[in-house]
Amino acid sequence: EPEVTQTPSHQVTQMGQEVILRCVPISNHLYFYWYRQILGQKVEFLVSFYNNEISEKSEIFDDQFSVERPDGSNFTLKIRSTKLEDSAMYFCASRGQGAYGYTFGSGTRLTVV
Amino acid sequence: GESVGLHLPTLSVQEGDNSIINCAYSNSASDYFIWYKQESGKGPQFIIDIRSNMDKRQGQRVTVLLNKTVKHLSLQIAATQPGDSAVYFCAENPPGGPGNKLTFGGGTRVLVKP
Numbered sequence: 273e274p275e276v277t278q279t280p281s282h283q284v285t286q287m288g289q290e291v292i293l294r295c296v297p298i299s300n301h302l303y304f305y306w307y308r309q310i311l312g313q314k315v316e317f318l319v320s321f322y323n324n325e326i327s328e329k330s331e332i333f334d335d336q337f338s339v340e341r342p343d344g345s346n347f348t349l350k351i352r353s354t355k356l357e358d359s360a361m362y363f364c365a366s367r368g369q370g371a372y373g374y375t376f377g378s379g380t381r382l383t384v385v
Numbered sequence: 386g387e388s389v390g391l392h393l394p395t396l397s398v399q400e401g402d403n404s405i406i407n408c409a410y411s412n413s414a415s416d417y418f419i420w421y422k423q424e425s426g427k428g429p430q431f432i433i434d435i436r437s438n439m440d441k442r443q444g445q446r447v448t449v450l451l452n453k454t455v456k457h458l459s460l461q462i463a464a465t466q467p468g469d470s471a472v473y474f475c476a477e478n479p480p481g482g483p484g485n486k487l488t489f490g491g492g493t494r495v496l497v498k499p
Contacts, residue, residue: 276428303485312393315429315474315489328486363428367485373419374487376428 274298278364278377285354285384293349293380295364304347305365305374306339308332315363321347354384393472395494404462406493408475413456415477419487420449420460422471429474432460462495470497 277296285291297304306318319329321339338350347366351358361379398404410418416437421429433444435451435458442449448461458475472494476487 278428305486307487314491315476315487317486317488320486330486373431373434375431376421378428379426381426 276364276366276375276377278380282381287384288353291351293362295347297347297366301366301368303367306349307363308360310360356384359384393492393494397496398465400497400499404465406460406473408458408490410456410477412479414480417478418458419476421474424471465497467497
């Protein structure tokens, strides 16, 4: 069964450093998403991406965040200057045209120290 | 003040019994709903979905019921097994926006007792 792959599984970074979280969505999917889950809390929407541009973003997704699909297979989330409160699990998801079901990756646990 | 994690409601169920997990959704215009299972350290795993033009849908050992009048969604798991122990989230797809984001509910922890 096709999977969404995320790397790394765990990233530890110092406050103020830049991080890039990587995702390989399912190959024929067209819509891509980042969600995050702070420990013990609900999953929260960050951003959706379609046709090489952001289609929607939440208030969490401020100027410190950016997304990119650099080569047609990878989908990345960059946090420019990490803060302690960015510590969370970050999930990538993708879905196909007209398909309602999402497929989520296993997540990257980001720890900012 | 100090932020606290969400206190998850917990459902303890005996192995072999049926489980019912409930969810209240927020947007009366949402047209699509999904139940996800999340095991510790893993991403949400799709269980079953339902469109707003239906009130019931069955899968293998799972049934989702939708009551649009009271904005309520439930997941029934038949003959609960130890492998069903996880946190279960409902998610709704509110209308508007081309991205079709999902809005997740707070989750219910299911503990299956052997």
